[in-house]
Amino acid sequence: MSGQRLFFAFWPDETTRVAVDAARQPLFPLSGHPVEAANLHVTVAFLGDVGADRLERLKTLAGPVAPFSITFDRLERWRKPGVLVATATRPAIRAMAIATALWQQLDRLGFARDPRPFVPHVTLARKVQSMRPELRWTAVGWTVDRIRLVESSRDAAGTLRYLPIA
Ligand code: 3AM
Numbered sequence: 001m002s003g004q005r006l007f008f009a010f011w012p013d014e015t016t017r018v019a020v021d022a023a024r025q026p027l028f029p030l031s032g033h034p035v036e037a038a039n040l041h042v043t044v045a046f047l048g049d050v051g052a053d054r055l056e057r058l059k060t061l062a063g064p065v066a067p068f069s070i071t072f073d074r075l076e077r078w079r080k081p082g083v084l085v086a087t088a089t090r091p092a093i094r095a096m097a098i099a100t101a102l103w104q105q106l107d108r109l110g111f112a113r114d115p116r117p118f119v120p121h122v123t124l125a126r127k128v129q130s131m132r133p134e135l136r137w138t139a140v141g142w143t144v145d146r147i148r149l150v151e152s153s154r155d156a157a158g159t160l161r162y163l164p165i166a
Pocket residue numbers: 007041042043046048114123152
């Protein structure tokens with residue numbers, strides 16, 4: 001495929017990234033692979049491989065939103081994808097509204113929506129087989145003030161890299 005692998009996300013500022021990374025340190029060692037700190041994010045809409053001809057239009061859907069905050073106060077292991085995630089107990093109404101509005105635009109551009117409901121989460125580790133029940137998580141606040149379009153690629157060593165491009 002000649003296109004780029006893209007998704008829309010809430011991308012952390014440096015303070016938030018450091019806070020999430022610090023909050024997960026007591027969870028390790030885990031039977032899984034920690035997501036690289038530089039890759040921590042909240043996926044809003046996964047697009048998959050996208051042709052270059054769509055890029056400029058997609059970039060226009062990224063940008064500022066009226067700021068709000070999500071408190072990621074819960075730790076969960078999602079069995080099927082095998083991921084350890086931080087989620088929010090309080091319904092993230094604004095995040096849901098943003099995702100819905102974004103998908104309305106994406107639908108018009110012909111992108112197929114993931115049928116699973118949008119659950120705002122930060123993936124902390126992948127390929128997690130089990131989670132010690134005593135694990136504790138310290139809540140982390142995440143201020144959202146923009147939506148970013150992010151490219152997912154692998155570097156020469158095969159390491160996954162996420163790069164915000166708009
Ligand atoms: O932010 P998380 O980790 O939940 O799992 C991938 C990651 O989500 C997800 O998109 C995010 C950035 O890569 N993803 C990858 N392939 C996917 C697919 N085919 C997918 N989400 C839905 N469908």
